[in-house]
Amino acid sequence: MGSFLFIPTVFLPFLLFILVSGGSFSEFIYPDFSASYFHFIDNAGAFLSSRNGTFKAAIVNPDANQHNFYLCIIHTASNTIIWTANRDASISASAEMNLTAKGISISDDDGNPVWSTPQFKSSVSALLLNEMGNLILLDQFNHSLWESFQNPRDTIVYGQHLPVGSFLSSTLSNFSTGDYKLVLSGSDAILQWHGQTYWKLSMDTSAYTNSDAIVEYMAINGTGLQLLGRNGTVVVIQVLLSPSDFRIAKLDSSGKFIVQSFSGTDWKQEFVAPTGDCQIPSVCGRLGLCTASTTHSCSCPVNFLVGSQDTGGCVPSGSYSLPVPCNSTDNGSQLNSPAVSYFRLDYGTDYFSNIFFDPVRYGVNLSTCQDLCSKDCSCLGIFYGNSSGSCYTLKDVLGSIFVSESAQNDRLGYIKALVGSTPSNFSDNKNPSRKKFPVVALVLLPFSGFFLLVALGFLLWGRRGQSKKRDIKLGHFGSLSSGDMDAVYIPGLPRRFDLEELEVATDGFKTLIGSGGFGVVYKAVLPDKTVVAVKKIMNLGVQGKKDFCTEIAIIGNIHHANLVKLKGFCAQGRQRLLVYEYMNRGSLDRSLFGTGPVLEWQERLDIALGTARGLAYLHSGCEQKIIHCDVKPENILLHDQFQAKISDFGLSKLLTPEQSSLFTTMRGTRGYLAPEWLTNSAISEKADVYSFGMVLLELVSGRRNTLRLQSHSLNNSGSGGGQSSSSSVSLLVYFPLFALEMHEQGRYLELVDLRLEGRVTSEEVEKFVRVALCCVQEDPTLRPSTNTVVGMLEGGIPLGQPNLESLNFLRFIGRGFTEASMIDEGTDQNERVLYPEAYASTATMDSRTFFSYISSQQVSGPR
């Protein structure tokens, strides 16, 4: 009420008018209109209302501060602000917002503008607040000149589109713009803090990716949250929520992205990202250590102390200070700055950006990584992955660190600190006597005297060392010879071989040991007597060397017991060769389908488990998710003790888009291709799960899924030879369908490789068959993840129950095989694989058309 007393008397007549008119507003106002909180105090500052009153525009003080007023759009029923014009510049209760032919302007008490709409070519003839909550400036033809929807703040509402390239930014509790952003890219919605990513919608567990179309905008409606492409006709990623008439999506002041619906009385949170508080970059302030439990808690890491009032966060203990970040335009001052040291963070801690940013270097040692940081004044610390030698740098601004829950994290953090309090004006420590050396934590322990000596020596040596250093760096790449080895610099590349070297090692490409979709493989012996496999890549256009090397660097840094190790490569002229570790038992197809000794059940289990573990690592264990795209027995290699290792992973990324369509059609044994390859829907790691399921079935039967089998039911062909039995009818049996039928009848032993008779139990076979059927379900979302597959095979996770409806497509394919074999009786075509074409057609044909389609294919097919 106090403020009421201060109302300047000039406004009283106006106020009276409002009181008389009963305070109902139209959805339009017209130029030469002005409003202040005082003008409209009886309507709590509201001066404009949408047609049905769902939204209103008002000048309000949301934090009840007498001095800070803002022009806002408010959802009336919930009294929630969905948009604010002048977030960073509040006005007083008497300051005005004016609507003129030039647009909206908001001025402070002295009439100085603090916020305004941009300049327009034509003049404004009206301001409209529509029923969706969009504030629109219209020209004389009722065309929109400017819309609040196109200038989003921290919220979008039901029906609003957030176009690619625009972003939401958080609002601090004092109402100014915060540091968190939700950015919409052409493929994802991303949360960022000072430009550093801390969450991606596509990686959220409740988001479904439906398409790989380019994203055009984000929207929320009654169904949920969507990223849409192709002018709104294609949903690219979506989060499905329960039906609701009104919901908003807001980037909260704390950095969380929250979708909530309004039921008429209160808000209900439906979606929150990221889910864990500790994943928020600055949850505990600078260098604060976030520990997650039911709620998160903050502390300072070992050897750090709580910072002073104005710095907040944590600061190094002792007489050390954090460097002041620079603009990386001037590294000079810090280069000369004497005493850079690194404070090691506790084991098992991590930093949010490590998950989303690639390391700046692979395969370097810790001191190289620290050097890199020391030389860059924008670098404030590093994280170093001990096993892979990956070097991550923390730049420009430091957030909180968190206790990592991932067992695979072997990154250790080192925070840059400067000795002495030279550049730091914070924390005026009055206790130099209590200088305590953090002995454990300090990696470089620069006693000033000793350090000076070293620094001097380094300076002297530095000039001479310049050229030498270069040699060392280049040496990392193996022998760089001819002019062909251009200045491609990719950190972390595995060893680079000369073509001549490989020619010698393979004895002129003499011993062919395999061939596959990507090329042929030769056995080779390196000068140090190591046996390797050299893959000569074909079917690849000549690709930019840099792109090739980038992929190689990634593949070369993936190490797992069940993945074939890439030892080196050669990229010379048009030649692209890969050097792999040698697997002495060759590929699975040879052991499984060949004539050698039969694979025992335990060996098959080991192979299945190894393959599943390798895939699980590719899908979720390494820094970048890798979809193999071509899982089949030919790509599962065996070593002693039948240790299985997957080969050719990462190679599909080497193909250009045109080539990759070729790639999908080119594969010989198409029985492993997931249905989604043929229906143009998005390919996820679940495509690999499908292929793996098919391989599992082959491990059960010891035959190709698509192999022709003699019919059991017809007369016994005692004659033995295939030639004579014109009476016996042969049928093409599609084994996955047979497996489905036997699963339905619980007759698992019928499925097993005859050669294993009596040495395997029904339960063991059931496990394989049920896991396999779960993997080959038509709907990719029903298929288990590879981690779950590993768990089911190991026995830690209960076996899933395949969804029979999602397996019906096997019946279609299976019938196709049978029909085809009737027609095609007698000829011994090897592997007449109908599958992809036949399957593709089921999408558009009823079953009769489908069968005649198959028949026609058969009749016209080669004989």
Ligand SMILES: *[C@@H]1O[C@H](CO)[C@@H](O)[C@H](O)[C@H]1NC(C)=O
């Ligand atoms: C306003 O409400 C009426 C009745 O509830 C409805 O028919 C109309 O569509 C609403 N108008 C707008 C613009 O939503």
Ligand SMILES: *[C@@H]1O[C@H](CO)[C@@H](O)[C@H](O)[C@H]1NC(C)=O
């Ligand atoms: C806003 O309008 C009022 C009254 O029409 C006028 O006195 C004031 O100067 C205008 N302010 C600005 C910044 O144009």
Ligand SMILES: *[C@@H]1O[C@H](CO)[C@@H](O)[C@H](O)[C@H]1NC(C)=O
């Ligand atoms: C613009 O819209 C208003 C309200 O709907 C209407 O009264 C006016 O005639 C329209 N003007 C033109 C030029 O269409």
Ligand SMILES: *[C@@H]1O[C@H](CO)[C@@H](O)[C@H](O)[C@H]1NC(C)=O
């Ligand atoms: C709001 O708070 C932030 C940080 O707490 C501060 O930097 C900013 O100046 C404040 N803004 C206003 C308008 O007080």
Ligand SMILES: *[C@@H]1O[C@H](CO)[C@@H](O)[C@H](O)[C@H]1NC(C)=O
């Ligand atoms: C929400 O948008 C999606 C994608 O455009 C659409 O499929 C769905 O039907 C919409 N839901 C409602 C309730 O309008």
Ligand SMILES: *[C@@H]1O[C@H](CO)[C@@H](O)[C@H](O)[C@H]1NC(C)=O
């Ligand atoms: C996109 O959709 C809008 C409305 O749905 C339509 O007006 C526009 O013409 C479409 N644009 C294209 C390029 O199809």
Ligand SMILES: *[C@@H]1O[C@H](CO)[C@@H](O)[C@H](O)[C@H]1NC(C)=O
């Ligand atoms: C640092 O960068 C910011 C923005 O990038 C710029 O505004 C500022 O002037 C720069 N400062 C210096 C000293 O270069």
Ligand SMILES: *[C@@H]1O[C@H](CO)[C@@H](O)[C@H](O)[C@H]1NC(C)=O
């Ligand atoms: C780290 O690697 C660099 C260059 O590869 C080498 O000069 C240096 O000696 C290595 N340091 C240690 C401690 O191994």
Ligand SMILES: *[C@@H]1O[C@H](CO)[C@@H](O)[C@H](O)[C@H]1NC(C)=O
């Ligand atoms: C400072 O260091 C960064 C990173 O090493 C580098 O990119 C930048 O070019 C350097 N700036 C100058 C002026 O040397």
Ligand SMILES: *[C@@H]1O[C@H](CO)[C@@H](O)[C@H](O)[C@H]1NC(C)=O
């Ligand atoms: C890093 O790895 C090496 C061997 O690869 C090991 O000896 C060393 O203890 C590891 N260091 C840390 C800090 O884990």
Ligand SMILES: *[C@@H]1O[C@H](CO)[C@@H](O)[C@H](O)[C@H]1NC(C)=O
């Ligand atoms: C540190 O404080 C001194 C005096 O208090 C001032 O002259 C100097 O500019 C400050 N340095 C920085 C980096 O803020």
